[in-house]
Amino acid sequence: MKRNLPIAAGAALLALSVSACSGASSPAAPAGSAGTADSSQTSPAGFQEQHKGGTLRLQAKSGDGTLDPHINYSNGNWQIFQAMYDGLLAFKKVGGEASYDLVPDLAEAMPQVSPDGRSYTFTLRKGVKFAGGGEVTADDVVASFERIYKVSGPTSGTFYAGIVGAAACVKKPKECTLDKGVVADKAKNTVTINLVEPDSEFPLKLALPHAAVLPKDTPDKDQGTKPIGGTGPYMAVSYDPNKELKLVRNPDFTEWSREAQPQGYPDEIVYSYGLTAEAAVTAVQNGQADWVFDPLPADRLSEIGTKYASQAHVNQLSAFWYLPLNTNLAPFDKPEARQALNWAIDRQAVVKMFGGANVAQPACTLLPPGIPGHADFCDFPQPDLAKAKDLVQQSGTAGQEVAVVVSDDEVSKQIGEYVRSTLEQIGYQAKLKVISTNIHFTYIQNDKNKVQVSVSQWYADYPAASDFLHVLLSCASFRAGSDSSINISGYCDKDIDARMAEAMTLDRTDKNAANAKWGEIDRDLTKASPIIPLFTPKQVDFVSSRVGNYQFHKQFFMLVSQLWVK
């Protein structure tokens, strides 16, 4: 997933270390008793009644698109959807490392997988209700899966393309049926999902909002601003992307699994839209708001890191900033030219431009730390300009013109200027092209625009190596002449593609071996340098002084429903 705006940071954020890596500031994460925790138990790790109530006030510059979980593909709304909708499986709703663990949500237990890895059978939990509707049944599950295609969901042709019948559904959404792909057995209260090919990442994909289970009578078109009754502890009562999103408690909710979907603390969650990040930070300082969604303005970071250090939380993200090099255009069609730039870049300098060591760490690999398959190698550790110059001479591209295309936010412009000057140093005639942030991401994807090198970011959709390497660098991810071609480098190596396929197959049987393989692929790709990793950013959350129980979920960020305002 691409996040819209980078954290705008200057060189100011030095004092934030005070609260760095805060993770959970609560008394231990819920211990949970394997998926079937009962809500009456009130151990210290359980729900703390005394903190229940109040209105949580969130702030963002603007709404983040449709409220339809099958369609919305933005970090902002995915975070909120955690408290509104459930799928068959869920990422454990706790802070820290455990948040990448899958737990059964609307399913009673983890699925039974057939020996060939092609079919998953889920037994549904009984008694879970939709807000203002009936109980969740197998029919709702089937209808929800069909709806992913009927509304042409953004990931219908990628994440969920492997379900039997999906290929036809993607091409002709209106007539979509999955009678062989998603099969309900009402008597046994089970749902079986059949895949064309085994897919070891399929359970992860089931835990994303795009696979949320919705009432079967939900219309087959984008519901936009109209709330859909979900199964989570909160439901939307109104949504205006220019004004506010208001969530109240779902009266039909009773906690069925603390790990999968814990009941929330605030009675109401009001997400107000309209203030600039600058004004929103002031509002949090004044206690007029509780949290800011947008990246914090650079000139406020030092103040937040010193005067308000106890209200700031810094956490490592599963993401990286990188330079995509166009491998189909001179000079970067020559591997030596790409390696030259990889040798020349000083990652420490780039980290400083982003805000310093407390908000980012230099990246040697394409897979960020924490993502399975990440291996600790560093083949381009220190900048070596002499070596870079030699490589440029070897490649025979010295003196060629290179344009660095960046978006017009401060950090990207600074990094772009640095890359430009580095290119000049190693023997190119480089210039900087700054374009509007609004079009940058789609502009650089389209090979018609002939972008040689740019600055971009990638955030994990789910914790898997393939979500980085296969998505960003496989032959299939490159689409000529399209604004939607995420393989920005246009890189295509049949051998690497085959090895990635092997790793994905291996992942079904031997996770460790697969991870080792991904690590090797990462290393070879880094050597080939179609993209140059720069750094791994951290998320800085700034909350008001009354907020407690801050927990950072690695997949969906701060757990909104778990915050205390009392």
Place this chain on the structure above:
Amino acid sequence: MIGYILRRFGAAVLVLFAISVLVFLIFFATPGVDPAARIAGKNADPATLEQVRASFGFDQPLPVQYLMMMKHLFVSHDLTSFVNRGTLVIPQIMDAVPVTLSLVVGAAVIWMVLGVAMGTLAGAMRGTLVDPLVMLLGVFGVSLPVYWLGEVVNLVTQKELHDSVFSWVPPLGYVPLSQSPGQWALHLLLPWLTLALLYAGIYARLLRGELIQALNEDYVRTARAKGLSERRILIRHALRCSLIPIVSLFGLDFGALVGGAALLTEVVFGLPGVGKLTYQALQNLDLPVIMGTVLYAAFFVVLANAVVDVLYARLDPRVRRA
């Protein structure tokens, strides 16, 4: 007269048409804006992209797409945003209009009162120390960019002195007049003053110049010869004539501001008005909303021009006869 009105109306429609075509063409001529790619989402499958393209009609030729958009906007009134799907454009603008009107009308009252008072004072007291002092104040107002002034006002009232002198200042944002007139005025007080300062300065300077010219006219000497009081000459004769250019300027400024030119003030103070809506739509390249707000703005500028012409005639009989 009817012919004149019809001609005027025809010209206005032509202007609006030209603007809408221009907005449409500029949008589609910009590289990297493919609305289907944006709607379909990151890394969408080509087949999904085609489905989205077809369902939104982006596979049609541009003139057809233009006509469809105009049909949704003017005939069926159901044009929806590309970005916040399900959000109708017209109600969005209608919701934003009261905010912008509240801001602009309040600011206009303040700047007209201030501007006319300052201009008249400076003009009448010419030759004394009051004149340069008042004008200096005017230049001061003109030279402060509204986005900077707004941020500084926020810095002082929301942050530095929020716990002491300005503890009465409410959080940024808007409260509808119907909900609480007191809160409405309180929330808008600082935005009003911020926006008014610039215009008050411009109007004071303009009025002073006009007034000094008018006071040297023959008819003023005649009035003095007839023995009228200086006060009566100033207010009934000189000021009335001097107000003519002020009124026409006011009409244009007011029209432009209601049309969305108060954008910077709205963004800085978090007021969800038309300017803010336009700004947001430009930020995420939401063509239907951009189209709606631009046409709305153009309409107000054209309307303001027409109203100014009529008012002009009322104030200056010579225009009517011509």
